[in-house]
Every structure is written in structure tokens, then in C-alpha cells.
Amino acid sequence: MTSPTDIKRVLFIGQLPETVDFSDPALPPGFDAAKIHAGIAIGMQQMADRGWAADLCLVPPDASATDAVKQRLAGATYDAVVIGGGIRIPPKSLMLFERMVNAVHQGAPSAAIAFNTTPQDTADAAARWFEGLT
Incomplete structure (x- = not known):
């Protein structure tokens, strides 16, 4: 039987889909805010299906994102x-990505940091770091 302290907790940080520049050639063609929200829902459900407590933190692509992440981590x-990936992949998001990594490093120094490629593989990204931790 799993005790509450055995339950893995995951925070998924993504860019607020309505703020994504879908004309950016670094992003997969055909993406839109509705598809991203649907993918996020799938990823969150996959984590729940694994018995994990998962939280979502969607941030705008500006300086306020750091504060939002720090508040969530606190x-x-x-x-x-x-x-x-919406934060990590587009070259123009480099500064946002660096701010997110540093906010996580400072606010959750014992947490593993993982990266997805799509919202649907978020659970797999976290799972890579849970192997051997059970």
C-alpha cells in the first residue's frame, strides 16, 4: 500500500497557450491554443493515472513568469x-527558459528537472527521473 509520503509530486510548467506565437517556425505546424490545452489535459491525466500528485503552472512569456513559478514552488x-517544450524549444524563448530553470533550481533544489517535447509526454519526462526512487 502506498502512503501519502510515497506519492510523487510533479509540477508541470508551460507557457500559457494563448500567448504562444504560432507563426514561429520552431514550433510544430498546426499547433494552436486549443490543441495545447488538450495535450496538457492528457499529460495531467497520465500523471494522475500513475498515482502522482501533479500541479500545472502556465506562465506568460515575460518577467512575471519567474514570480509565478517561485510562488508555486514555495x-x-x-x-x-x-x-x-513551448518554453524550451523556440530560440526566442531562451531567456524565459533560463529564468524558469534558475527559478526551479533555487525554489526546489532537491527536485529533478525534466523536459518534455509535447504536453502528452510530460508524464514520461518525469518518470525518467523516478526510476530507482521508489
Whole structure:
């Protein structure tokens, strides 16, 4: 039987889909905010199906994102933090990506940091770091 302390906690950080520049050639063609929200829902459900407590933190692509992540990290202890591809992939998001990595490093120094490629593989990204931790 799993005790509450055995439950893995995951924070999924992604860019607020309505703020994504879908004309950016670095992003897969055909993406839109609705598809991203649907993918996020799938990823969150996959984590719940694995018995994990998963939280979602969607941020705008500006300086306020750091504060939002810091607030979320201050409210809970996470075993893993997954930073979404929408923050990591577009070259113009480099500064946002660096701010997110540093905010996680400072706010959750014991959490594994993982990266997904799509919202649907968020659970797999976190799972890579849970192997051997059970």
C-alpha cells in the first residue's frame, strides 16, 4: 500500500497557450491554443493515472513568469519539475527558459528537472527521473 509520503509530486510548467506565437517556425505546424490545452489535459491525466500528485503552472512569456513559478514552488515540495517544450524549444524563448530553470533550481533544489517535447509526454519526462526512487 502506498502512503501519502510515497506519492510523487510533479509540477508541470508551460507557457500559457494563448500567448504562444504560432507563426514561429520552431514550433510544430498546426499547433494552436486549443490543441495545447488538450495535450496538457492528457499529460495531467497520465500523471494522475500513475498515482502522482501533479500541479500545472502556465506562465506568460515575460518577467512575471519567474514570480509565478517561485510562488508555486514555495507552496509545495516537488519530486520533479517538468518544463514544457513551448518554453524550451523556440530560440526566442531562451531567456524565459533560463529564468524558469534558475527559478526551479533555487525554489526546489532537491527536485529533478525534466523536459518534455509535447504536453502528452510530460508524464514520461518525469518518470525518467523516478526510476530507482521508489
